[in-house]
Amino acid sequence: MSSAFLRIGTRGSPLALWQAHATQQALAAAHHVLLDEIEIVVIKTTGDQVRDRPLADVGGKGLFTKEIEEALLDRRIDLAVHSAKDVPTFLPQGLRLAACLPRADVRDALVAPGYRTLDSLPYGAVVGTASVRRAALLKHLRPDLKTVLLRGNVETRLRRVEAGEMHATLLALAGLTRLGLQNHATEVLDPGIFLPAIGQGAVAIEIRTDDTRTAEAVAAIDHGPTSTALAAERAMLAVLDGSCRTPIAGLTVMDGDVLHLRGLVVEPEGKAIWRAEARGPVSDAEKIGRLVGEDLLAQVPPGIIAVGAV
Numbered sequence: 001m002s003s004a005f006l007r008i009g010t011r012g013s014p015l016a017l018w019q020a021h022a023t024q025q026a027l028a029a030a031h032h033v034l035l036d037e038i039e040i041v042v043i044k045t046t047g048d049q050v051r052d053r054p055l056a057d058v059g060g061k062g063l064f065t066k067e068i069e070e071a072l073l074d075r076r077i078d079l080a081v082h083s084a085k086d087v088p089t090f091l092p093q094g095l096r097l098a099a100c101l102p103r104a105d106v107r108d109a110l111v112a113p114g115y116r117t118l119d120s121l122p123y124g125a126v127v128g129t130a131s132v133r134r135a136a137l138l139k140h141l142r143p144d145l146k147t148v149l150l151r152g153n154v155e156t157r158l159r160r161v162e163a164g165e166m167h168a169t170l171l172a173l174a175g176l177t178r179l180g181l182q183n184h185a186t187e188v189l190d191p192g193i194f195l196p197a198i199g200q201g202a203v204a205i206e207i208r209t210d211d212t213r214t215a216e217a218v219a220a221i222d223h224g225p226t227s228t229a230l231a232a233e234r235a236m237l238a239v240l241d242g243s244c245r246t247p248i249a250g251l252t253v254m255d256g257d258v259l260h261l262r263g264l265v266v267e268p269e270g271k272a273i274w275r276a277e278a279r280g281p282v283s284d285a286e287k288i289g290r291l292v293g294e295d296l297l298a299q300v301p302p303g304i305i306a307v308g309a310v
C-alpha cells in the first residue's frame with residue numbers, strides 16, 4: 001500500500017505526462033505537500049498500443065481511458081488525469097469528472113512546412129490526421145485536399161510531416177504549446193471556420209464518485225470556468241451520442257455571466273455541415289448544451305450520427 005497523499009494515473013505519452021505533472025504541482029501547492037507525496041502512476045492503454053489503424057476500427061470507445069479507469073475503480077490510483085477531449089461521452093458507473101485545470105488555447109493549428117497556410121496548400125495536397133472532425137472540416141473548406149491516416153504522439157506526427165511524407169497536418173495548439181513545440185504551427189485556425197473538438201485544450205480530472213477525500217483535494221485546484229465550459233460541451237455531446245466516427249465539434253465562450261455554445265456536425269467527406277448555437281446564463285451550462293445538441297439532432301439526416309455506432 002502506497003503512503004502517498006494522492007496517486008495520479010496517466011498515460012505515458014509526453015503530453016499526458018505534462019498534464020499529470022501540472023496536476024501534481026497544482027495539488028502540491030494547494031495542499032502544502034511535497035511533490036513526491038503525490039505519486040504519478042503511468043498506465044499503458046489500448047490506444048497507446050495500436051498505432052497503425054484508425055482507432056475507430058479497433059472498436060469500442062475510451063481506448064485512451066479504459067485501463068486508467070480500471071485502475072481508478074480498483075483503487076490503485078485516486079485520480080486520473082486526461083485530455084478532456086479524449087474522455088468518452090459516458091463514463092463508467094462509479095466515476096465522474098471532478099475538476100479541470102485552466103483551459104489552454106482551444107484552437108487547431110496547421111503544420112504545413114513550406115506552405116504555411118491552408119489557403120496556400122497546393123491543389124490536391126495530402127494532409128495527415130487521425131481525427132474524423134479535422135478531416136471532414138478540412139474537406140468542407142478545401143474539397144480538393146486528400147487526407148491520410150496519421151497517428152502517434154505529437155512528436156511522431158511532426159517528424160513525419162517535416163520529413164515530407166505529406167504536405168501538412170493539423171494539431172491542437174494546446175498540445176504543441178505544452179510540449180514547447182508551438183513554433184512548428186504555421187497557421188492557427190479561427191474557431192469560426194474550424195471549430196475545435198469538445199473539450200479541446202482542457203485537462204480533466206476523473207475520480208470515484210464515492211471518494212469524498214479526493215473530491216475535496218481536487219476541488220482546491222478546479223478552474224470553475226473550464227469545468228462549466230466542459231459541462232456545456234459534454235452535455236451537447238451526450239445528446240448527440242455520436243460514435244468516434246461522427247465528426248462533431250463544439251466550443252463554449254463565456255462573457256461575464258453569459259455562456260455561448262456553438263456546435264456542429266459535419267458529413268465525413270465535408271459535403272454538408274449542420275450548425276447550432278445557444279446563449280444563456282452560465283448557471284444553465286448543461287441545459288444550453290442539451291439545447292444545442294437537440295437542435296443539431298433535429299437537423300442532421302439519419303445515418304450521419306449512427307454510422308459506425310457501437
Ligand SMILES: NCc1[nH]cc(CCC(=O)O)c1CC(=O)O
Nearest residue numbers: 083086171172174175200201202
Ligand atoms: N487525441 C490526442 C490529443 N488529445 C489531446 C491533444 C491535444 C491537447 C488538448 O487538446 O488538450 C491531442 C493531440 C492533438 O489533437 O493535437
